[in-house]
Amino acid sequence: MSESEREEQEFRADFVRRFSEFWQSQGRPRAEGRIVGFLLVADREAVTADEIVEGAQVSRGSVSQSVRRLVDLGFVTLQEAPDRRSRLVSMDEDVWGGFLRNERGYLRQQRELARSALDRLPGLSPPSRTRLRNMYDYMTWLDDYHDTLLTHWEEYKARRDR
Numbered sequence: 001m002s003e004s005e006r007e008e009q010e011f012r013a014d015f016v017r018r019f020s021e022f023w024q025s026q027g028r029p030r031a032e033g034r035i036v037g038f039l040l041v042a043d044r045e046a047v048t049a050d051e052i053v054e055g056a057q058v059s060r061g062s063v064s065q066s067v068r069r070l071v072d073l074g075f076v077t078l079q080e081a082p083d084r085r086s087r088l089v090s091m092d093e094d095v096w097g098g099f100l101r102n103e104r105g106y107l108r109q110q111r112e113l114a115r116s117a118l119d120r121l122p123g124l125s126p127p128s129r130t131r132l133r134n135m136y137d138y139m140t141w142l143d144d145y146h147d148t149l150l151t152h153w154e155e156y157k158a159r160r161d162r
Helices: 003-025 030-041 047-055 058-074 095-120 126-161
Strands: 077-079 088-090
Touching: 003 030, 030 047, 030 058, 047 058, 058 077, 088 126, 095 126
Parallel strands: none
Antiparallel strands: 077 088
């Protein structure tokens, strides 16, 4: 292995480590962060579970469990591979725009949770009622604003790519 290849490999490992630290600081499992970090710098569009084990430095069990959660979050997808029994894991080139699109489900669930508390707990104190009303309104506002955010994101990418 040449010196530049070794340096590149070391940087990729450091990138995965640092990304997983940020991910974990947000309350997410470290293994998930290592997998997302690895996929961000993977040179292939889709990788095997074994490649994730090696590249992300996580256990095979962590790959299986984490990939399921990352699929649910919209960070990765599973692809059929005609020459393999197992599926390949891939990350969309615009995973962040996809994350923004998928975040709507979370916002709507949180909004409905606040609505149910406001409806079913009529004796709440004024401060509690205000907190829940702010929760409901924030989730509604942010959900409504997503269309604008997505439009601005697409415009930003178009300007960048010119």
